[in-house]
Amino acid sequence: MHFGYTDEQEQFRGIVARFLRERAPVSAVRAQMASERGHDPALWRGIAGELGLTGVHVPEHLGGQGFGLEELCIAQEEFGRALTCAPFFASTVLATTALLEIADEAEQEALLPALVAGERVGTLAWVEQGGDWSASACAMLATPAADGVRLNGHKHYVIDGLAADRLLVVARTPGSVGNAGLGLYAVEADAAGLVRRGLETIDTTRRQAALVLTDCPARRLGAGRDFTSGFARLMDRATIALAAEMVGGAHALLDAAVDYAKLRMQFGRPIGAFQAIKHKLAEMLLEVELATAAVRYAAAAADANDAETSLLASHAKAMASDASMRAAVEAVQIHGGIGFTWDNDTHLWFKRARSSAVLLGDAALHRERYIALTEAAA
Amino acid sequence: MSTPSITPEETTVRAELRAWLAAHWQVDRSLVAWRHLLVDSGWGMPHWPREWHGRGLPVALLPAIDAEFEAVGAVGVARIGIRLLAAATLLEHGSDDHKRRFLRRILSGEDTWCQLFSEPGSGSDLAGGTTRAEFDGTRWVVNGQKLWTTSAHHAHWGLLLARTDWDAPKHQGLSFFVIDMHQPGVEVRPLKQMNGYASFNEVFFTDAVVPANNQVANTGDGWKVAMTTLAHERRNADALRRWGHASPHAGRIYDEERAEIATVMEPYRWYPQRAGRVDLALPRARSTGRMADPAVRQELAKLLMLSRASEWLAQRARHAKQSGKPEGPEGSLGKLVASHVARAAAEVHALISGADAMLAGADSPENGMIAEILLSVPATSIAGGTDEIQRNIIGERVLDLPREPRTDAGPFRDIPRNPPRPRG
Ligand SMILES: Cc1cc2nc3c(=O)[nH]c(=O)nc-3n(C[C@H](O)[C@H](O)[C@H](O)COP(=O)(O)OP(=O)(O)OC[C@H]3O[C@@H](n4cnc5c(N)ncnc54)[C@H](O)[C@@H]3O)c2cc1C
Numbered sequence: 001m002h003f004g005y006t007d008e009q010e011q012f013r014g015i016v017a018r019f020l021r022e023r024a025p026v027s028a029v030r031a032q033m034a035s036e037r038g039h040d041p042a043l044w045r046g047i048a049g050e051l052g053l054t055g056v057h058v059p060e061h062l063g064g065q066g067f068g069l070e071e072l073c074i075a076q077e078e079f080g081r082a083l084t085c086a087p088f089f090a091s092t093v094l095a096t097t098a099l100l101e102i103a104d105e106a107e108q109e110a111l112l113p114a115l116v117a118g119e120r121v122g123t124l125a126w127v128e129q130g131g132d133w134s135a136s137a138c139a140m141l142a143t144p145a146a147d148g149v150r151l152n153g154h155k156h157y158v159i160d161g162l163a164a165d166r167l168l169v170v171a172r173t174p175g176s177v178g179n180a181g182l183g184l185y186a187v188e189a190d191a192a193g194l195v196r197r198g199l200e201t202i203d204t205t206r207r208q209a210a211l212v213l214t215d216c217p218a219r220r221l222g223a224g225r226d227f228t229s230g231f232a233r234l235m236d237r238a239t240i241a242l243a244a245e246m247v248g249g250a251h252a253l254l255d256a257a258v259d260y261a262k263l264r265m266q267f268g269r270p271i272g273a274f275q276a277i278k279h280k281l282a283e284m285l286l287e288v289e290l291a292t293a294a295v296r297y298a299a300a301a302a303d304a305n306d307a308e309t310s311l312l313a314s315h316a317k318a319m320a321s322d323a324s325m326r327a328a329v330e331a332v333q334i335h336g337g338i339g340f341t342w343d344n345d346t347h348l349w350f351k352r353a354r355s356s357a358v359l360l361g362d363a364a365l366h367r368e369r370y371i372a373l374t375e376a377a378a
Numbered sequence: 379m380s381t382p383s384i385t386p387e388e389t390t391v392r393a394e395l396r397a398w399l400a401a402h403w404q405v406d407r408s409l410v411a412w413r414h415l416l417v418d419s420g421w422g423m424p425h426w427p428r429e430w431h432g433r434g435l436p437v438a439l440l441p442a443i444d445a446e447f448e449a450v451g452a453v454g455v456a457r458i459g460i461r462l463l464a465a466a467t468l469l470e471h472g473s474d475d476h477k478r479r480f481l482r483r484i485l486s487g488e489d490t491w492c493q494l495f496s497e498p499g500s501g502s503d504l505a506g507g508t509t510r511a512e513f514d515g516t517r518w519v520v521n522g523q524k525l526w527t528t529s530a531h532h533a534h535w536g537l538l539l540a541r542t543d544w545d546a547p548k549h550q551g552l553s554f555f556v557i558d559m560h561q562p563g564v565e566v567r568p569l570k571q572m573n574g575y576a577s578f579n580e581v582f583f584t585d586a587v588v589p590a591n592n593q594v595a596n597t598g599d600g601w602k603v604a605m606t607t608l609a610h611e612r613r614n615a616d617a618l619r620r621w622g623h624a625s626p627h628a629g630r631i632y633d634e635e636r637a638e639i640a641t642v643m644e645p646y647r648w649y650p651q652r653a654g655r656v657d658l659a660l661p662r663a664r665s666t667g668r669m670a671d672p673a674v675r676q677e678l679a680k681l682l683m684l685s686r687a688s689e690w691l692a693q694r695a696r697h698a699k700q701s702g703k704p705e706g707p708e709g710s711l712g713k714l715v716a717s718h719v720a721r722a723a724a725e726v727h728a729l730i731s732g733a734d735a736m737l738a739g740a741d742s743p744e745n746g747m748i749a750e751i752l753l754s755v756p757a758t759s760i761a762g763g764t765d766e767i768q769r770n771i772i773g774e775r776v777l778d779l780p781r782e783p784r785t786d787a788g789p790f791r792d793i794p795r796n797p798p799r800p801r802g
Contacts (some may be wrong), residue, residue, distance in 0.1 A: 131733025
């Protein structure tokens with residue numbers, strides 16, 4: 001286990017950061033969050049084609065760059081920092097990783113290239129209304145039909161569920177309960193019986209949708225592999241990647257608050273001269289750095305197939321949730337009234353933090369899971 | 379919790395008022411005409427002096443007087459919004475001419491008012507304002523910018539704090555004016571907030587004019603006058619809500635009152651959400667089934683205990699005030715604890731709502747209420763004085779700790795300050 005980035009990794013981070021600074025500044029974020037699609041296809045082509053980020057953790061023989069979760073998390077941190085409006089989390093983190101962890105080799109060869117090339121936008125629909133993040137809570141039914149499978153049920157909180165044209169859906173066989181009978185299914189975007197509706201979200205930089213599937217034709221993926229262990233590996237990796245994005249966002253909030261504290265004058269001095277503000281910022285830095293350490297350790301552990309990966313994913317997510325919410329709340333506070341206005345950018349990151357804090361499970365859920373896994377290992 | 383006994387004075391006043399109401403109260407009158415009667419009789423503001431539309435009665439009688447109004451469903455004078463802060467300020471510092479020109483139309487509701495204190499560059503440091511007023515020999519000419527001005531878009535008059543002397547120390551270089559908001563030099567723009575509402579305004583002054591006779595108190599005494607306004611604002615925060623409920627009765631006068639209330643209360647629609655809506659936490663924990671989660675139970679219990687204890691603390695403060703005892707620390711602590719309650723409530727709502735906490739509008743639980751809470755709560759620890767400023771006040775005025783060294787003494791001109799906010 002190493003505790004710093006290699007020169008190559010630092011270089012990689014620099015390239016992603018520069019690209020996003022130039023091509024996706026906050027003015028672009030504001031334009032996209034108000035747009036109908038929610039992201040800019042030209043930017044997406046750049047992310048996929050110019051940077052190859054959509055295949056960063058995909059093996060080379062499947063058209064990717066052959067790196068691991070660590071590199072995926074470097075990209076995620078930068079996306080979080082820049083608050084980029086792009087379906088990267090849905091398509092690259094969720095759908096691509098799902099195919100890698102769950103689908104059979106032939107299916108990967110058939111489906112991954114379009115996702116890696118950014119020609120298609122994928123997403124994963126597993127959660128249903130109420131928001132139990134475990135696959136075992138899934139109620140959607142997959143019934144055998146002459147030419148494949150028919151899906152019936154609904155999905156909620158589907159990330160970029162409208163923009164996606166490669167839908168991967170979790171469903172269960174009739175009569176099955178718990179983890180038994182679960183499987184991953186591919187649904188075409190124009191499939192009969194698929195109705196998608198955009199959900200209104202507090203974070204408009206990342207869209208969500210609700211899906212209703214009625215006798216919707218689908219194709220089973222990964223029939224030759226164990227779904228439960230594959231899905232668990234997928235969720236651990238997605239959770240760590242989300243936590244990486246969150247600490248990126250927290251760093252951006254902290255940086256903005258520090259900059260403001262140096263500039264803003266009250267009572268004849270910069271507000272950063274007041275210990276109330278100075279101490280607050282010092283605590284924010286501590287919390288954000290601790291969460292960053294947890295995220296990076298977890299990513300490296302996942303790449304090494306460490307037995308503790310699940311526990312470390314929960315560790316990273318719990319700390320990232322708390323740290324990014326703290327950074328968000330205090331960044332608004334340090335900006336004072338102006339931080340509560342629409343024209344100030346702080347609320348954009350605040351809303352992402354608020355939303356990501358519960359996405360894939362809130363801090364309380366992951367702390368509970370951390371202890372459960374600790375006890376299971378004892 | 380004892381009930382004070384009824385004094386002979388109360389019995390007389392009640393009887394007098396009851397007779398007056400019986401003779402004058404009619405629901406088909408116009409609201410303004412009725413309020414002029416209230417002003418003439420002194421029953422609209424009975425605790426005000428006799429020469430200024432009152433009856434010089436003790437404040438302690440107000441609840442009994444309100445009860446008589448309520449008993450017959452009679453509408454009172456206009457009491458919501460900034461107008462009453464204006465009235466209190468003018469009563470204390472205004473000239474007889476000011477009182478004659480402004481008080482009656484405040485009470486009748488014909489004029490609405492706004493408060494022009496906060497600026498882009500001076501919020502916590504309210505006395506650091508840079509909006510300037512210059513006397514050109516006959517009138518004051520105003521240039522600069524104000525921020526957070528509730529109701530500026532429909533106000534007739536503004537209470538303006540402006541700098542008239544740049545060489546005096548900051549508190550001594552300010553003066554106080556009543557400015558006509560309907561003039562070419564005043565531009566009002568809505569200010570959108572992170573929760574989507576636009577309850578406030580930015581106000582720009584470009585050679586706006588204030589006649590000499592609209593100056594309140596002496597040049598350089600503006601800060602003193604503004605402190606009066608703010609003291610009333612703090613004291614009357616409850617009253618604003620109390621009078622902000624429209625009567626459900628039918629009749630012309632009620633219709634007119636409802637329309638007035640709708641306009642004045644519009645900016646405050648999300649205020650209950652910004653306080654955290656503790657009332658929703660328990661029912662939602664039950665209805666969502668989240669009450670079974672020990673983490674939810676712990677956080678919910680903390681919130682409910684905090685919230686109830688803070689109410690008792692506030693009641694102790696009210697009780698002390700009513701019984702004429704010196705104010706304890708409860709008053710200053712109340713503002714700070716409200717921030718704690720609001721933040722804790724937001725976290726509890728997020729914890730209870732889980733994935734639904736990501737949603738907004740009609741997709742958010744309680745028809746958007748949860749999202750509105752999550753996006754409004756950050757205002758509580760900023761509006762009306764930030765938590766950091768409250769802690770300084772508690773430390774210095776309640777605990778009597780030594781003050782921080784000042785870096786803003788001497789001529790205002792020399793004090794470092796913020797550049798002007800770009801005009802967008
Ligand atoms: C929802 C809302 C409603 C409002 N309504 C009104 C209104 O009706 N009328 C009106 O006049 N104003 C209103 N305001 C403005 C409000 O009073 C100011 O925003 C507030 O006083 C803070 O000032 P500021 O925004 O300039 O922040 P700043 O004063 O610039 O503060 C920035 C940060 O510095 C900190 N800070 C400043 N000084 C110190 C110090 N000495 N020690 C430690 N920390 C310090 C603050 O706590 C804050 O965290 C409203 C604001 C909001 C958000």
